[in-house]
Amino acid sequence: MQEQKTRLTSQDWIQAAFRALCAGGPQAIKAEAIARELKVSKGSFYWHFKDVPALKLQMLEHWQRKATEAIIQLVDNSGENSAGRLYLLVEVATNTDTYAYGGVNVEAAIRDWGRYDEHAFEAVKTVDEKRLNYVTELFSNCGIPEPQCRSFSRLLYGSLIGLEALSGRTKADRQHDLLQLLDLLLGGNKVAR
Incomplete structure (x- = not known):
């Protein structure tokens, strides 16, 4: 009996393209090279x-949906209060499995x-703006004075980006550090969730 080939989806190609991006930069996003990695024809x-170029645009749209919009929706649908949503957001952002997309980088x-x-x-500008606006709104809903909300958002978000860039940091390390920072930003003690 012959083994049936699995039909690839556009998501399979998008994930492989992200792996190529992580391994070799944007110039590595090539149909032939990705097809070789997936062990299929260019057809x-x-x-x-x-x-x-169409693949690259879909990659960026996919990233915006999956890494921003879907996470915001998950956090909003959690039933948590605003402080609880901030903690959940940190947990989700630091626990998301990115292996299929090339890893933490x-x-x-x-x-x-x-x-x-x-x-x-x-795309990066749009994602950053949407993420920062969302976190700013959550801080505001926690009663943080308006001028500080945007600053706190940048501190938390910038720390996430920076901690991902530090070598040797595990998911648990990043999460612990960001939760500690969030405790400090919310007044030095964990706000009841």
């Missing part, structure tokens, strides 16, 4: 995408890509 690529790779590509730059 499979063209079934899902018009060309490599995928966000750094996207940010680096944004330094050289207008579409990637705009």
Whole structure:
């Protein structure tokens, strides 16, 4: 009996493209190279995408949906109060499995890509703005005075980005450090969730 081949989805290609991005930068996002990694023909690529620029645009849209919009929706649907949502947001952001996308460095790779590509730059800018606005709103709902909310948001978000860039840091280390920072920002003690 012959083994049936698994049909690849556009998400399979997008995940492989992110792995290529992490391994070799935006110039590594090539249909032929990704097809080799997936052990399929290039024809499979063209079934899902018009060309490599179309793949790149779908990668950025996918990242915005999965790494921002879906997380915000998950946190909002948790039933937690605003402080609880902040803690949950840190937990989700530091526990998300990014292996299929190239690992913990995928966000750094996207940010680096944004330094050289207008579409990637705009996607990073949009994601940063949406994430910062969301965290600012949560801090505001916790009773933090308005001028501090934006600053606290940048401190928490910037710390997440920076901690991901530090070598040798585990998910547990990043989460612990961010939760400690959140405790400090919310007044030095854990706010009841």
